[in-house]
Structures are given as structure tokens and as C-alpha cells.
Amino acid sequence: MNDNSIDQxxxxxxxxxxxxxxxxxxxxxxxxxxxxxxxxxxxxxxxEEAVQDAFLNAFxxxxxxxxxxxxxxxxxxxxxxEANKKRKQIIPHIILSERFNENLxxxxxxxxxxxxxxxIQYALNRVAKEKSLVLRLFYLDEYSIKEIAGIMQWxxxxxxxxxxxxxxxxxxxxxxxxxxxxxxxx
Amino acid sequence: MxxxxxxxEEILNRISSSKLELRNIYFEDKCMRLIRKQTDLDNAxxxxxxxxxxxxxxxxxxxxxxxxxSLIAYQENxxxxxxxxxxxxxxxxxxxxxxxxxxxxxx
Numbered sequence: 001m002n003d004n005s006i007d008q009x010x011x012x013x014x015x016x017x018x019x020x021x022x023x024x025x026x027x028x029x030x031x032x033x034x035x036x037x038x039x040x041x042x043x044x045x046x047x048e049e050a051v052q053d054a055f056l057n058a059f060x061x062x063x064x065x066x067x068x069x070x071x072x073x074x075x076x077x078x079x080x081x082e083a084n085k086k087r088k089q090i091i092p093h094i095i096l097s098e099r100f101n102e103n104l105x106x107x108x109x110x111x112x113x114x115x116x117x118x119x120i121q122y123a124l125n126r127v128a129k130e131k132s133l134v135l136r137l138f139y140l141d142e143y144s145i146k147e148i149a150g151i152m153q154w155x156x157x158x159x160x161x162x163x164x165x166x167x168x169x170x171x172x173x174x175x176x177x178x179x180x181x182x183x184x185x186x
Numbered sequence: 187m188x189x190x191x192x193x194x195e196e197i198l199n200r201i202s203s204s205k206l207e208l209r210n211i212y213f214e215d216k217c218m219r220l221i222r223k224q225t226d227l228d229n230a231x232x233x234x235x236x237x238x239x240x241x242x243x244x245x246x247x248x249x250x251x252x253x254x255x256s257l258i259a260y261q262e263n264x265x266x267x268x269x270x271x272x273x274x275x276x277x278x279x280x281x282x283x284x285x286x287x288x289x290x291x292x293x
Contacts, residue, residue, distance in 0.1 A: 019225045026217050034208040048210060055217050059224060120200045139201035170201075171194045 007071040015063055022059050029072065030055075033079040035140070039132045040083035042125060050086050054079040069150065076141075077151050080133070115181070123173040131166035138163060238286065245282040249275045 013021040033054055037047035058078050065074055124132045130152070137143045137151060149159040210216075252274045256267045 019221055020218075022221055023214065023218055026214050030208045030213060031205055035204070035206040038206055044209075048208060048213065051208065052213070052217055052220070056220050056224065059221050116200055117203055120197070120204055121206075124201065124204055135198075135201055136204065139198060140205060142202075167194075167198055171197050174197045 003072075004070050008067075011062060011065065011071065014059070019059070022055075022062075025058070025071075025075070026055055029075055032072075032141075033075060035136065036076060036079050036133065037083040039124070039136060040080065040087055040129050042129075046086055046090065047083065050083040051079060053086075054082045057082065069147075072141075073143075073147065073151060076137075080151065119174055119177050119181070120170075123170050123177065126173050127166060127169050131162060131169060134159065134163050135166050135170060237289075241282055241286045245279055248278050248282075252278065 007025070010021050010024045030051060033051045034047055037050040037054070038044065041047045041050060054075065058075055065071065069077075124135065127135070134148055134152065137148045143151070145156060145159050145163070148154075148163070149156045152159065154162075249271075253271045256270045256274075259267075
């Protein structure tokens with residue numbers, strides 16, 4: 001049974017009135033949605049609220065989900081919209097980027113993370129949020145250019161250009177960070 | 187020695203390990219509580235609509251009964267009959283809406 005068919009099974013259960021089955025989706029997708037929300041908001045607390053709102057909206061509008069894309073893609077779109085809404089409502093960018101450093105430390109406390117991952121996380125937060133989103137959609141979830149364009153509501157040329165620029169920028173940032181790290185070590 | 191393109195690809199491939207973790211252990215419980223509240227709210231709306239329809243149907247039936255009664259009882263005086271129908275229909279509707287509102291307010 002593939003991923004999508006398992007999701008469809010639980011969607012059917014929820015639509016038939018078993019709201020407890022929605023817990024399956026929260027458990028399965030919370031980290032993924034948090035990643036995308038954090039990419040936009042750069043704050044754990046706000047990202048968590050955005051993800052919560054996203055799940056609640058997904059539950060409310062589950063019956064209107066029409067299978068044009070996978071359920072995961074639909075959820076990601078909702079989470080990105082919620083995060084963007086929240087970003088427009090709240091505090092200015094300067095405070096967001098000041099908070100970023102504390103949150104990055106919090107998220108890198110996990111024993112699974114190593115220096116290379118910390119560097120890439122830092123670099124992903126240094127680039128503009130659209131570029132960071134596109135990079136994550138491409139490499140983390142392996143979406144195609146067409147699918148990313150659909151999620152971001154862009155045209156395909158804009159998506160290709162943004163991805164190309166994002167790749168160049170992040171490689172440049174990572175190389176700078178690695179050389180600084182090597183200098184300190186040496 | 188790795189070629190520059192290979193090194194760049196290696197850097198980019200690290201992004202596939204960049205998934206973050208939502209650390210809050212209460213997050214799922216909190217979400218499910220909200221979902222349950224939403225379900226209760228949706229069920230309450232459905233129940234309200236059903237009761238409203240019941241009240242309105244009762245109102246329509248009473249009005250119809252008044253109209254029939256006044257047509258039969260006051261056949262000679264049509265104008266009086268119509269005025270009586272209109273007045274009593276309005277009063278009955280008003281009373282039924284008031285009762286419905288009081289019932290909902292006490293829930």
C-alpha cells in the first residue's frame with residue numbers, strides 16, 4: 001500500500017465522521033509542515049502556531065480536497081499560506097532575523113545533527129525565504145519544477161530561475177562558512 | 187580530488203537532511219483538542235438548523251391553520267378575514283421566533 005493510498009484511507013474515515021483519525025495526519029506531517037513554516041517565519045513559536053492553524057484548516061476543508069494533487073502537497077500549500085499570512089500580520093523582518101539565531105541553536109541541539117547539517121540549516125536561513133522554500137521543496141520532498149510552481153503559484157520560468165539562483169547562492173554561503181570553520185580549526 | 191560540480195552537488199544534496207523537528211510534545215494533543223472542538227461546533231450547528239426548521243415548520247402550519255379558519259369562519263367579510271390572517275400570522279411568527287431565541291439562549 002503506497003503513501004497516497006494510506007492517506008486516502010484516512011481521509012475517507014475522517015469524512016465519514018471519525019475525526020480522531022485526523023491524528024494520523026498530524027503525527028505524520030507535523031515535522032514537514034513545521035520545516036516549511038519555519039523557513040518562512042524563522043521562529044519556532046510562530047511556525048508552530050502556523051502549523052496548528054494549517055491542520056485546523058485542513059480538517060475544516062477536508063471534504064473540499066479534490067485529489068488534483070497528493071494530500072501531502074495540499075497540506076504543504078495550506079501551511080505555506082498560513083505562514084505567509086502570519087508573517088504579514090506580525091513583527092518586522094529585523095526582529096525575525098534576530099530571533100533566528102536563538103531558534104537555530106534550539107533546533108540544532110538534537111544528537112542526530114552534525115556540523116554539516118548545522119551549516120546547511122544556517123545557510124538555508126540566510127537566503128531569502130522564497131529561495132529557501134524552493135530549495136527545500138526540490139531537495140527535501142523531491143518535487144518537480146512543475147509541482148513547485150504549482151505550490152508557490154508561480155510560472156515555470158520563474159521557478160527555474162529562482163531555483164537556479166538559490167542553488168548558486170546557497171553553495172556560495174556554505175563554502176564561505178566552511179572556509180571560516182576551517183580557518184578557526186587551523 | 188572532487189570536481190567543483192561534484193562538490194556543489196554534495197552541498198546541495200545535504201538539503202535533503204534539513205528537515206526540522208517540531209519539539210513540542212503537547213503539540214499533537216493541542217491540535218486534537220482543537221479538532222474535537224471544531225467537530226462539536228459543527229454538530230451543534232447541524233442540531234441548531236434542525237431545530238430551527240422544526241420551529242419554522244410549526245409556525246407555517248399554525249399560520250395555515252389560522253388562514254383556513256378565518257376563511258371558513260369569516261366568509262362574508264373577506265377584508266376582515268385577510269386583516270385577521272395577516273395580524274395573527276405576524277403575531278404567531280413573532281412568538282415562535284422569541285421562543286426559539288430563548289431556547290437557544292438557555293442551552
